[in-house]
Amino acid sequence: MIRVVFFDLGSTLIYFDASWLEVMPRAAAELTDALLRSGLNLPREDFTLRFLHRIQEYYQQRESEFIEYTTQRILQDLLAELGFFAPALLLRRALERFYGVTQSHWRAEEDAHPTLNLLLQQGRRLGLISNASDALDVHTLVDKAGLRGYFEQILISAEVGVRKPHPRIFQLALDYFGINPAEAVMVGDTLGADILGANQIGMRSIWITRRADTPDNRDHLDTIQPSATVATLAEIPPLLERWSSPSPESSA
Structure with a gap:
């Protein structure tokens, strides 16, 4: 039973209802813009591409290891590598912009x-x-x-x-x-x-x-x-x- x-x-x-290949760059750009508005002096296009690349690397990694890290951790680690520190609340707000784009589809x-x-x-x-x-x-x-x-x-x-x-x-x-x-x-x-x-x-x-x-x-x-x-x-x-x-x- x-x-x-x-x-x-x-x-x-x-x-x-859309193409991930089209939506993800828009979502990543929204995330970068949110970080820029918060005062982080990031190179807009370069950081957007770096974030997309890091996310794609992680997506491939997790399919073989079955270990789940949070997107917030991935974003935090990427910023740290570039010499930026961002508090958790700022990261969360940026991710809300990112997911707001994907959620609409x-x-x-x-x-x-x-x-x-x-x-x-x-x-x-x-x-x-x-x-x-x-x-x-x-x-x-x-x-x-x-x-x-x-x-x-x-x-x-x-x-x-x-x-x-x-x-x-x-x-x-x-x-x-x-x-x-x-x-x-x-x-x-x-x-x-x-x-x-x-x-x-x-x-x-x-x-x-x-x-x-x-x-x-x-x-x-x-x-x-x-x-x-x-x-x-x-x-x-x-x-x-x-x-x-x-x-x-x-x-x-």
């Missing part, structure tokens, strides 16, 4: 609210496990999409220090609900994070594919197998009902 359903956030419950999937409501009506409990380097950004996105009320727990890698598929973040989620892995399922769009992590700890996994056509997923198609594959969130409640059925045919 599946008692708890864990969801990924980005590209699962919400989607990005996230949208809730049309079937997110109906699906989550139906799962609650089925008597299931819900949790969110998100890989992200800024916890406040995740909380803002959750609130912007009106999703907070569905979830008993919101677990963010920036607060835990490790990313999916690291087993620790999944174990923390299970411990919160006081359940064993067989009583939970993970829903997500990323084979190498959501599905692999769930599989390794003994949970069932549901891969949602409508926004999953990425190079990383294509690399894992033959090596990471979900318990089930769906194209939309709306398919999940009836799937879980079939899993709960004692009939061998309906649980296949």
Whole structure:
């Protein structure tokens, strides 16, 4: 019996409606401008490019080590290397400008609210496990999409220090609900994070594919197998009902 359903956030419950390659430079420029307005004498274009490069380096690093550092730490370290000190409040305000640009492009999937409501009506409990380097950004996105009320727990890698598929973040989620892995399922769009992590700890996994056509997923198609594959969130409640059925045919 599946008692708890864990969801990924980005590209699962919400989607990005623009090109990251176009949005990230604008977001980084907003961050640099905020730092300049605070009195830091930074070379605008050079610092913007340096920040983008550092973020990209970190994104690649974390996919192999599964260790999560915060964006604020990355920004602070970069400024320190250039001889600048900025208090935490100033860094936070600059990051709010950065994430304000990206947040404006996230949208809730049309079937997110109906699906989550139906799962609650089925008597299931819900949790969110998100890989992200800024916890406040995740909380803002959750609130912007009106999703907070569905979830008993919101677990963010920036607060835990490790990313999916690291087993620790999944174990923390299970411990919160006081359940064993067989009583939970993970829903997500990323084979190498959501599905692999769930599989390794003994949970069932549901891969949602409508926004999953990425190079990383294509690399894992033959090596990471979900318990089930769906194209939309709306398919999940009836799937879980079939899993709960004692009939061998309906649980296949």
